[in-house]
Amino acid sequence: MWNELKAAVAAALEAAGLASPERLARLDFAIPREPSHGDWTTNFCMLFAKEVGRPPRAIAEELARRIGDAGGIVGSVEVAGPGFLNFRYGDAFLASLPARILAEGVRFGNSDFGAGERILVEYVSANPTGPMNVVSARAGAVGATLVALLRAAGWDAAGEFYVNDAGNQVDLLGESLAARFAERIGGDRPLPPEGYQGAYLRELADTLSETEARTQLAAPDGAKWFRDQALERMVAWQQRDLGAYGVAFDRWFRESELHASGAVSGTLAALEARGMIYRATHPEGVSEAAQSRVKGEEGAAAAEATWLRTFGFGDDMDRVVVRSDGRPTYLLPDIAYHRDKRERGFRRAINLWGPDHHAYVATLSAALEALGLERDFLQVLIVQQVNLLRDGQEVKMSKRAGEFVTLRELVDEVGADCARFFFVMRSASAHLDFDLGLALRQNDENPVFYVQYAHARGAATRRHGAERGLEPASGAPGPLGAPEEVALVRKLATFPEVVRGAAVMREPHRIPTFLIETAAEFHRFYHACRVVSDDPDLSRHRLRLCAATQQVLRNGLALMGVSAPERLEREAESTP
RNA sequence: GCGCCCGUAGCUCAAUUGGAUAGAGCGUCAGCCUCCGGAGCUGAAGGUUACAGGUUCGAUUCCUGUCGGGCGCACCA
Numbered sequence: 001m002w003n004e005l006k007a008a009v010a011a012a013l014e015a016a017g018l019a020s021p022e023r024l025a026r027l028d029f030a031i032p033r034e035p036s037h038g039d040w041t042t043n044f045c046m047l048f049a050k051e052v053g054r055p056p057r058a059i060a061e062e063l064a065r066r067i068g069d070a071g072g073i074v075g076s077v078e079v080a081g082p083g084f085l086n087f088r089y090g091d092a093f094l095a096s097l098p099a100r101i102l103a104e105g106v107r108f109g110n111s112d113f114g115a116g117e118r119i120l121v122e123y124v125s126a127n128p129t130g131p132m133n134v135v136s137a138r139a140g141a142v143g144a145t146l147v148a149l150l151r152a153a154g155w156d157a158a159g160e161f162y163v164n165d166a167g168n169q170v171d172l173l174g175e176s177l178a179a180r181f182a183e184r185i186g187g188d189r190p191l192p193p194e195g196y197q198g199a200y201l202r203e204l205a206d207t208l209s210e211t212e213a214r215t216q217l218a219a220p221d222g223a224k225w226f227r228d229q230a231l232e233r234m235v236a237w238q239q240r241d242l243g244a245y246g247v248a249f250d251r252w253f254r255e256s257e258l259h260a261s262g263a264v265s266g267t268l269a270a271l272e273a274r275g276m277i278y279r280a281t282h283p284e285g286v287s288e289a290a291q292s293r294v295k296g297e298e299g300a301a302a303a304e305a306t307w308l309r310t311f312g313f314g315d316d317m318d319r320v321v322v323r324s325d326g327r328p329t330y331l332l333p334d335i336a337y338h339r340d341k342r343e344r345g346f347r348r349a350i351n352l353w354g355p356d357h358h359a360y361v362a363t364l365s366a367a368l369e370a371l372g373l374e375r376d377f378l379q380v381l382i383v384q385q386v387n388l389l390r391d392g393q394e395v396k397m398s399k400r401a402g403e404f405v406t407l408r409e410l411v412d413e414v415g416a417d418c419a420r421f422f423f424v425m426r427s428a429s430a431h432l433d434f435d436l437g438l439a440l441r442q443n444d445e446n447p448v449f450y451v452q453y454a455h456a457r458g459a460a461t462r463r464h465g466a467e468r469g470l471e472p473a474s475g476a477p478g479p480l481g482a483p484e485e486v487a488l489v490r491k492l493a494t495f496p497e498v499v500r501g502a503a504v505m506r507e508p509h510r511i512p513t514f515l516i517e518t519a520a521e522f523h524r525f526y527h528a529c530r531v532v533s534d535d536p537d538l539s540r541h542r543l544r545l546c547a548a549t550q551q552v553l554r555n556g557l558a559l560m561g562v563s564a565p566e567r568l569e570r571e572a573e574s575t576p
Numbered sequence: 577g578c579g580c581c582c583g584u585a586g587c588u589c590a591a592u593u594g595g596a597u598a599g600a601g602c603g604u605c606a607g608c609c610u611c612c613g614g615a616g617c618u619g620a621a622g623g624u625u626a627c628a629g630g631u632u633c634g635a636u637u638c639c640u641g642u643c644g645g646g647c648g649c650a651c652c653a
Contacts, residue, residue: 030592033599043595046633056633081596082633127653167653283650289578294650305651316579320651330653358580359648382581385646392587426589429581431646433588438602446615447601453615464612494592501592513590516600520617527608527617568615 001073002497005029005040005087008070012063023048031494038086039490045083056083094489095477098548101492109499109555114155120341121147123352125162128234129173130198131406132241134386138432139352140247141423142383145508148559153503158250162337165231166255174227180205181213204233241408245416246561258336264328267336268321276309276370283318285311313366335367342373350506351380358382381506383428391437414439417562421448424560425512447516451553452565454519457526458550459566465532465543478541484528485545491521492552515556522549
């Protein structure tokens with residue numbers, strides 16, 4: 001519908017002699033929140049009034065006269081307020097919409113807006129050194145929904161998990177596993193001072209083949225074996241937990257691949273060739289603000305390191321890419337990884353990071369620009385932290401004490417549907433309070449059930465109709481008599497635009513918001529309009545409207561990976 | 577000290593990349609099932625959008641400052 005509107009207005013602009021490529025590119029439409037303002041609106045007459053040299057209302061009035069019906073969609077156009085152009089659906093279009101929705105089925109809501117542009121969403125990417133926490137759970141829900149949204153809106157999107165399997169954290173993990181195995185057989189191999197203390201490593205040690213592990217414990221290069229064992233089991237564990245959560249990635253990309261293929265050293269060479277690399281004990285490029293920091297610290301400046309000129313590309317100082325001892329910092333493989341993404345043909349990369357990495361956004365963006373990638377290649381979304389509550393009381397999460405709620409525990413307790421809906425429901429950039437008690441409650445405080453109930457209620461109504469031999473209408477559009485019917489159809493009509501907007505803005509939370517509103521609209525309709533009645537014709541048309549609503553709810557829930565049950569099991573009444 | 581994110585009804589949050597009269601849910605109060613699932617619906621009360629300026633036809637949204645909360649701050653990832 002957005003496309004049809006744009007074409008109609010573009011033609012009117014052309015006819016009025018006001019068209020230009022720059023203006024057409026900025027031409028946009030929105031759905032007004034106030035129903036009396038129509039079904040669609042655009043403010044562009046106000047935006048161009050100055051440069052055209054005419055009052056906005058005069059431009060709007062001229063265009064309103066020239067705009068056609070946009071392929072049967074638009075019933076009326078009016079000029080309102082300071083120069084808004086408001087469009088209203090025609091009755092015939094609204095009446096035909098339920099049938100259109102059912103004909104499009106799972107594709108209703110999709111568009112080609114992304115024009116097939118390739119885009120890679122990297123998310124979760126939790127270090128394989130311990131169980132995933134609730135922030136990973138949130139990132140998993142948001143990331144998976146974002147990928148689904150981008151695909152629905154016409155992008156060629158893929159989801160990827162970056163496995164940090166090359167740093168010294170993984171070495172430490174292997175050492176910790178060796179220590180736990182030694183402990184199991186009564187051997188002497190102390191846990192490293194910075195080692196991982198969680199109970200999961202003891203469990204993991206128990207699954208090792210005893211003979212093999214004994215041999216490797218004694219072998220001079222046995223550390224590598226423990227490292228690989230620990231890594232593979234941790235990654236498999238992550239894959240299992242995320243799978244149970246309904247989050248699947250197109251690829252698990254390993255950092256070690258970049259080292260093995262020479263991509264890391266190749267990236268350094270490429271940066272060098274662009275004159276972005278120098279060796280020094282101190283950074284050459286430093287902002288005034290960071291200057292005091294550099295002077296304040298003295299420990300790091302013993303020997304020459306290799307620096308990258310990120311200062312000048314938006315970072316506040318240059319950064320070390322190779323340490324003075326010759327080992328690369330984390331930054332260099334990160335650059336190599338993003339270079340690899342670009343070379344695989346992705347035009348854009350979206351990364352979901354935790355709040356503790358937000359300062360790193362400027363550094364990596366600057367580094368990629370220094371490498372010559374497009375300025376808009378990387379987009380980082382910060383997924384804010386989660387405050388876990390239980391009936392209003394904060395759940396303390398301290399890793400040391402081991403009271404740490406994992407993704408698995410969360411899914412086990414509230415279910416994947418509930419967890420995913422709650423995480424996607426709030427904008428990713430805002431801190432989130434997640435109340436475990438509330439999520440478990442199966443009543444009207446819980447929006448997941450509210451939406452699922454609307455779907456199940458539609459299904460129950462259709463079952464009821466079928467018992468009387470009434471199936472949803474399949475022929476010509478029926479009249480929309482009651483205002484509640486019209487309101488519901490209007491709401492369903494907005495779904496493609498909600499999907500498009502959520503994808504363009506990278507705001508998955510708009511989907512659950514829409515679903516809650518749609519469910520409310522359906523419940524209102526259900527109360528006001530008897531669906532299965534003595535009038536078979538009317539009954540079949542209303543059953544079709546139920547079916548169309550279910551389709552939209554299902555499509556929206558599917559974007560979030562949440563199920564749309566045909567029936568909800570009633571909670572057993574505790575009263576006898 | 578510097579940087580980034582956040583601040584909206586008693587609580588949790590929306591508000592369509594600057595739009596028209598700031599909306600939902602919960603909680604509170606008052607109503608609605610002889611009828612398709614009451615896990616529902618209707619109504620009431622609740623606001624100086626933290627505060628002070630600025631930009632313009634128009635600001636919850638953008639800019640500056642103040643206050644409050646969170647996170648980060650040279651060869652750890």
